Amino acid sequence: MSSAPAKDLLGPMVLDATFVLGVPAVAKMPPPAMPEIAFAGRSNVGKSSLLNTLMQRKGLARTSRTPGCTRQLNVFEVKLSADQLFHFVDLPGYGYAKVSKAERIGWGPMIEDYLRERPSLKALFLLVDARRGVEEDDLQLLDFMEGSRPKETCRVHLVATKLDKIVRAKQKPALEALKVMAKVPVIGFSSETGHGRDELWGRIEKAARHVEA
Ligand SMILES: Nc1nc2c(ncn2[C@@H]2O[C@H](COP(=O)(O)OP(=O)(O)OP(=O)(O)O)[C@@H](O)[C@H]2O)c(=O)[nH]1
Numbered sequence: 001m002s003s004a005p006a007k008d009l010l011g012p013m014v015l016d017a018t019f020v021l022g023v024p025a026v027a028k029m030p031p032p033a034m035p036e037i038a039f040a041g042r043s044n045v046g047k048s049s050l051l052n053t054l055m056q057r058k059g060l061a062r063t064s065r066t067p068g069c070t071r072q073l074n075v076f077e078v079k080l081s082a083d084q085l086f087h088f089v090d091l092p093g094y095g096y097a098k099v100s101k102a103e104r105i106g107w108g109p110m111i112e113d114y115l116r117e118r119p120s121l122k123a124l125f126l127l128v129d130a131r132r133g134v135e136e137d138d139l140q141l142l143d144f145m146e147g148s149r150p151k152e153t154c155r156v157h158l159v160a161t162k163l164d165k166i167v168r169a170k171q172k173p174a175l176e177a178l179k180v181m182a183k184v185p186v187i188g189f190s191s192e193t194g195h196g197r198d199e200l201w202g203r204i205e206k207a208a209r210h211v212e213a
């Protein structure tokens with residue numbers, strides 16, 4: 001047997017993960033039959049890469065060097081254990097200037113309707129680049145969540161992505177700085193090394209339990 005890559009040791013093994021469908025509107029989502037976790041953030045921040053790392057499926061969520069690649073609500077079904085099923089939703093990246101204005105205007109309400117209305121949504125992970133921190137678009141989304149979705153129904157967490165791109169000695173200070181300014185929990189993450197995967201799964205399981213209770 002070949003030895004498992006190091007990143008597989010960073011958190012639980014996923015039994016099964018499949019792409020369910022991509023939809024252009026919340027009304028077309030599959031029935032809210034299981035706890036759902038959504039991932040949002042600026043284009044290119046690493047949402048699809050993070051999903052692949054979480055699900056241990058390399059190409060399942062499409063990743064791209066071309067920003068603006070994910071333009072629908074992409075739904076995955078993830079089976080962590082026999083009695084732990086989740087929907088993961090990869091949201092379109094915002095803040096990408098090169099797509100047409102009409103298209104950008106089209107995404108905003110789609111994301112907002114989804115975040116406001118989806119009854120099974122238990123947690124939103126807002127991804128920010130660890131090197132850039134929270135930017136204007138991210139603040140708007142945080143404000144939106146605060147104003148339109150009670151915390152008891154959906155917890156918001158901040159994920160600082162691409163941590164591997166910061167030299168090791170500066171990683172902790174960068175995360176500390178984010179923790180000081182953010183009103184929500186912060187997790188450092190790298191899809192290159194798997195750093196943060198275990199912690200992220202812990203938060204996901206907790207969020208799912210919280211709502212079922
Ligand atoms: N070094 C490093 N590169 C990363 C990491 N995560 C993502 N990337 C790279 O960043 C680019 C964008 O990653 P995606 O996962 O496609 O980003 P996204 O947020 O899904 O992008 P959109 O779908 O366009 O919004 C790709 O070239 C990835 O390989 C990371 O943790 N470390």
Ligand SMILES: [Mg+2]
Nearest residue numbers: 047048062070
């Ligand atoms: Mg993507």
